[in-house]
Amino acid sequence: MATTLKDVALKAGVSVKTVSNVVNNYPYVTDAIRLRVKAAINELQYQPNLSARYLRKGRSGILAFANPDLSNAYFSEIGQVVIEAAKARSYTVLLDHTGGERSNEQDVVRGLSPHLIDGVILSPFALEPEDLQPRQESIPIVLLGDRIYDVPYDHVTYDNVATARLATQHLLSLGRRRIAALGVQEAEARETETSRLRLRGYLEALEEAGVPLDPHLIIRGLPSFSRFYGARAMRQLLSLDTPPDAIFCFNDLLALGAMRAIFEADYRVPEDIAVVGFDDIEEGRYAVPSLTTIAPDKQKIGDLAVAFLLGRIDGTRTGPPERIEVSCQLIVRESSTLRG
């Protein structure tokens, strides 16, 4: 027979309520009592059954964070924030890797595991708005990123156009005029929304500055935002009759791949080619040279996503879904400044 709270209470010589307080990590228990209860829990191999605990309220206590690519630190860094924020509210987060495939994302929305998961934070990549029509049995969803508009879910994002313009203006302010844009990503044979918005910001900055556009400097059709495709695209740009003197990469992984290709071709960063990325992943801070980038407020993205989701789950957040934009800032590092 399974060990119960009562067995633990008897063993520890305390009340069931006290055992419950320890199991729930409530603060009203002295350290001595806590240790005694934990010893009893260990001895009896009592399993604090979170499932049972939440199921009383019809909940599993588990959230999912579904994202296209955990090997991209942008998502794993937001994942860490989500895990911490959820933990502070006694929720566990499982990470679901969709690979950016529409069918996997559809599974997430349809509730692959409707009795397992109380709510989902979804960073969609290939999903279309029609996939996101609500259904009666739907669990709450919070969306991240710029992929989907006009859907009945809370949505945390930032202004991709303005930030891409800022990144490009920074390169213009260094006196660079042949600024490449790397790269426009495609999913299911269409440009992704994020790419489209960042490209628009780049184009707006060039136009404002009266710098003519050279279409050869825009790299399109990237299958993914990876170091590999960044390096490959950069080699293509370096083979132009007049290579670029600066490059705005649509994420940091592309930029790190591009810097590697620049190094291999014996050009210097930033003297010959200044580089700006997007995401502010930790790797860029340690790169040689360190990477100038756009830093979305990842802490706020993760915190808001969890707060919105738990609010929908526990019913404290009502009213129509909101679209919230967090701030981004330009962080200037060695890849766009000469070392003194």
Add this chain to the structure above:
Amino acid sequence: MATTLKDVALKAGVSVKTVSNVVNNYPYVTDAIRLRVKAAINELQYQPNLSARYLRKGRSGILAFANPDLSNAYFSEIGQVVIEAAKARSYTVLLDHTGGERSNEQDVVRGLSPHLIDGVILSPFALEPEDLQPRQESIPIVLLGDRIYDVPYDHVTYDNVATARLATQHLLSLGRRRIAALGVQEAEARETETSRLRLRGYLEALEEAGVPLDPHLIIRGLPSFSRFYGARAMRQLLSLDTPPDAIFCFNDLLALGAMRAIFEADYRVPEDIAVVGFDDIEEGRYAVPSLTTIAPDKQKIGDLAVAFLLGRIDGTRTGPPERIEVSCQLIVRESSTLRG
């Protein structure tokens, strides 16, 4: 009332068996029929209930990969292999981030979600052997890494002593004699098993070569294997009266942090200090200079872990648990070879 397979079959004008074949992605259905069934599924908003499908066999169809640090690409790269291998067998993988905390790891072993998960691949960090005693209701577990011995679970690992010796021998073969070891990691105030084994390999290589040991060159007490602590430890080594001429880092993130600190102090890699890491994460291949490292066979680790786990789940793998070692190889890159 929920839509059933039968409703879909009626709508599409096919048999229930055909709908089932489409839902299960079996190959015996023509594209035309598949499209018709999918249209009916969409129209009726039928939810292919994977849970129900597996629950007939008493299974959820979900595996967990629990690991201490998804922001370390070593784990996310193995995670990718696990996801792919599981997907080929129609299993979904959820990633559980333990943060390397013993209590979280205990939760995993005790089955935080016993009705949710069919089996667990666990890469433990702080867990002690006594935490891993089997219990009647335990779900199958496969262990990765060198932390735990003599437990009743299949275990996929590699020879840390031999590979650390190999890394150190490589630096010795370059004529380096002041070779630092960075670093020994501690969990719950004890050296981790992985650290201990890698340190042993380093010491054996020095001893075989007759190179006297300078204890100042061994960095101990690292809270985690991160770029931050790698950079910090390297600054400490560079402040010695005679800094090292080579450094063996116990993982790639430490090595990448160390390379950044070497760059900031205006030393050169590899001319002044040769650097070797461990894990062969993608970042090291794109670093400037690219990072020499030890590459465990991550593909095989992930494939074996999934094969063993599914074998235990479906009962085709019987007999006592095994401990399997996969191979590792030294990959020499720019951080330990002069550019020609």
